Amino acid sequence: MAVVPVELSRADARKLAVRAQLLDASRPVSVVEVVRKLTVVQVMPYADIAPSADLVLWSRLGSRYEPDDLQRELEVERSLLELDGMIRPMDDLGLFLAGMKLWPPHEKTREWIEINQEFRDDILSELFDRGPVLAREIPDTARFPWPSSGWTNDRNVTQMMQCLMMRGEVAISGHEGGQRTWDLAERIYPDGIQEVPFEEAFAIRNDRRLRSLGVAPSKAAKQPLEPTDVGPVGLPATIEGSPVAWRVHPDVLPWLDEDFEGRTALLSPFDRLIYDRVRAQGIFEFEYTLEMYKPKASRKWGYFALPILHHHRLIGKVDASVDRKSSVLTVNAIHEDEPFSSETRDAVRHEIRDLARWLRVRVEGV
Structure with missing residues (x-):
């Protein structure tokens, strides 16, 4: 008997995706909690602002996060490991x-x-x-x-x-x-780790990936490192206006009956919320390309532009860079996909200033 797909509006799909990625107003409390719930944090050490893993953790934990927290869990506590370009729970x-x-x-x-x-x-x-x-x-x-x-x-x-x-x-x-x-x-690696048979492990990883994303395509273009599709796990779903075959994790569906409380966040270009550009377009109607590999004259948003999340919408990009010698975060441009309200503009500027405080630099251009 065929399963009737879960019908999601774009707004509902966005809220599920944001909450699953720990980007709503209810912040997690520790590095280990973030990595366990996201399942992976991509390692990308070179960046114009900060290493991508640190940006991902800062966007969830806020300015109480210190890079030393991550290094301690990786190198001392061994609660996390780095494998194939990804930080994962041990x-x-x-x-x-x-x-x-x-x-x-x-x-x-x-x-x-x-x-x-x-x-x-x-x-x-x-x-x-x-x-x-x-x-x-x-x-x-x-x-x-x-x-x-x-x-x-x-x-x-x-x-x-x-x-x-x-x-x-x-x-x-x-x-x-x-x-x-x-x-x-x-x-x-610790002793006594139980090996899970390959097919079972593959299914568990797909299920956990879907839980961390909330909503994901059942099939997607092949991605380096960690896939972004999830196969047949979860429940089939449709998203208003999208022709893609989607899957939604049953654990997140009760959230649709709860009030959603969002916040503003600046994201790494390698953040899993927006990493799959097809998914970002299908759920958020968000256009983005990492332009660090493009010639300067060909860039539309900037070398390492940070996507802007505001509540459950992706609304623009911040083109910024850090000069470590002068301890300055320079904001070259704030690209508004649609004109910001004064309230939204203030929220974005507040987040930029918080980024500067976390980096221990002063900010110019805001």
Whole structure:
């Protein structure tokens, strides 16, 4: 018997998405709570304002958040881990162990590892004796260089480290001077993690991803790192005016009967609320492109423009940058998708000033 799709207005879909992503007025209380409920926070260390993970956590926790809080949970408490470009709850490691045994999925990578077994053994031996260490401190003994025409060409140590991390043999221990330090996984990951069978783990991850998004497409274009679609989990849904097949998590539907209380937030371009541009368009009717890779003359909104959330609508972008030497946050432009009311403009400016306080810089241009 076919399940009747849940019919959502765009306003309802927006409210569910915002609340699921912890961006409503009820703020979470800790870094670990945020990561557990979002399931992932993307690592993107280079930024014109702050590393993306820090921006994501600040937008949820507010200015009480300190980057040291995240580093402590990653490197001391080990309640979180960094895996494949994402910060995840350490409790979720069991959902990846079965997949690690099947990695890598590509024949080219599998062959490169196989013909470089001595190189792999050298790295593991080096980590056993000296870990944790930076990748640049490990000798490159690869007999067969990593074949690539891009930035990874001949970066043998970092490529093998990435491969061994995805296979569960090494892990990121911490950071030193902005660079990752590596060690044997058995020294980083706790004992007794229960491995979840692959198919079951895949379904659980999809369900948790949908819960963290509230509403998501059942199918989406392939994304690097973490997918943005969720397959058949949850309930089928339609969104007013959207031709996309959507899924909604049953846990969030009771929120439709509750009052929604929103707030204003500045988001990282890598924030999961807006990361999938098709989803952002379908739910929020929001147009956005990260323009840091574009020539300056071709940019419409700015190098690292921050999307603006106001209650349950995405309403514009803030083009800003930080000069660390002069300790200044310069706001080059506030792009209004539609003209702001005076109340909205004041709320956005307040959030920009809060960003400056968190960064411990003064603000110019507001």
